Amino acid sequence: MLRRNVRLRREYLYRKSLEGKERLLYEKKRKIKQALEEGKPIPTELRNEDAALRQEIDLEDERTAVPRSTIDDEYANANERDPKILIITSRNPSAPLTQFAKELTLVFPNSQRMNRGSQVITDIVETCRSHDFTDLIRVAEHRGVPDELVISHLPFGPTAYFQILNVVTRHDNKDKKEMGTVSQAYPHLIFESFSSKIGQRTATILKHLFPVPKADTKRIITFANQSDYISFRHHVYRQSGGPKSIDLKEVGPRFELRLYQIKLGTMDQEEAQNEFVLHSYMNTSKKQKVLGE
Template structure:
C-alpha cells in the first residue's frame, strides 16, 4: 500500500484535495528552517488547540491555508505569541506540482532567501510588508534564493526564484522555482487567529472594492 506522500507524488489523490495539499506542502518547503514556524495539516484540529500548542513550543508564526471545494482561496498569517494576524484572499495559485518542467525547477533550496518587497508605500502597506517579511530569517549575503512580494493595484504577487552568475555580474540567470500566487489583504487584527474578541486594526470595506483610484497598499 502506498504512503500518503507516494500518493501525492503520483497524483492518486482526489484532484481537489491534491491542489490544497500541494500548496500546503509548498508553503512548508518555502518557509523551511524559518524560526519556529508552524505549517501543518489542520483538517481535524481545533484552531485554539493549534495556537495553544504552538505557544507552548515557542513557535513564532502560524500559517493557515483556507480552501473552498478543494481550491485554496485564503491565507492567514498569525504572529505569536500575541499577534497581529493578517487575512488574505488567495488567487491564481500555481503550485510546484503544476509546473510542467519539474526537472528544471530542481529541489527547494534550504538557504534563507533575500526578500524583495515592492510598492508598499502607504502606512498600511508598510505594516503588511512587515508582517510578511518577519516570516523569514535574515539571509547570508551569498544566498542565491529570492522571494518577491510585489504589490500592484493592491494585489500582492508572490514569486520565488533562484539565480546563478555564469559569466560575471552582468550575466545573470534567473530561475522560477514556485509556487506562485496573488494575495489580497482584507483584514488585520491585533490578536491571534483564535481570539474572536481581538480588535481590528484594519478591515476592508465594501466601498473600497469599487473605488477606482484608491490604493490602500501603495502607488
C-alpha cells in the same frame, strides 16, 4: 498558564490603546515646533495647551521625540532568534490544498506542517505558544482551490487575512522538471510598492516570516504589489559569463494575495479588535490604494 496569557494580552491591548493618544500628542507638539521654527503664531486650538506642550518638548530626547509603535512590541524579539512557523490547513483538506501546504514549508524556512485532524484552533494556538512557535499559518480552500491564507503572529498577534488567487504549485507547473530542487538557503526579500501605512504594516508581517539571509544567498522571494494585489514569486539565480550577467530561474510556487483584514489578536480570538478591514467601496479605480502605489 491561561491566566498569565490573559494578563499579558490585556497589557498588550492597553499599550495599543495608548498608541493613538501618543500619536495625537505627537502631532500637537509637531505643530508647536513648526510654528516656533517658522516664527508664526501658535495655532488657535493649541494656545490653551501651549505652556504644557512646550515643557514636554524641552524634556524630550532622541528616544522619546517620536512615539513608539506597538509594532515594536509585537516584533521586539524578532531579531534575537529565527522564526519558527507551523502550517496547518482547514479540516478535511483536498489533495490540491495538501500539496500547496507542503510547498509552503519549502517557501518558509524553519516551518513544519501538521495534519490538523479534529483539533480546534484554540488548542493549536496554545500548543504553538508552549512550543515557542513565532507564527501560525492556515490555508483554506473552496471546492478544492486554495482561496485563503491566514498569518497569525504569536504570542499576541497581529493576524493578517489574505485572499489567495491564481495558485500555480510546483506540482502543477508543466516546467517542474526544469525547476530543480528548492534551495534551503535563507532568501533575500524584495518588497515593491508597499508605501502606505497599511502597506508597511503588511510588509512587516510578511518579512518576519523569514530569517536574515547570508549576503551570498542566491535565492530571492518577491512580494510585488500592484493595485492591492500582491504577486508572490520565488526565484534562484546564478552568474553566467561576466560579473554582470546572471541567469534567473523561477522555482515556484506562484500566487497572488489580497489583504482583506488585520486583527489585533491571534487566530483564535474572534473578539479581537480590527486594525484594518477591506470595505467594498475601496474596490474602485478612483479610490486611494490601500497598500501603496
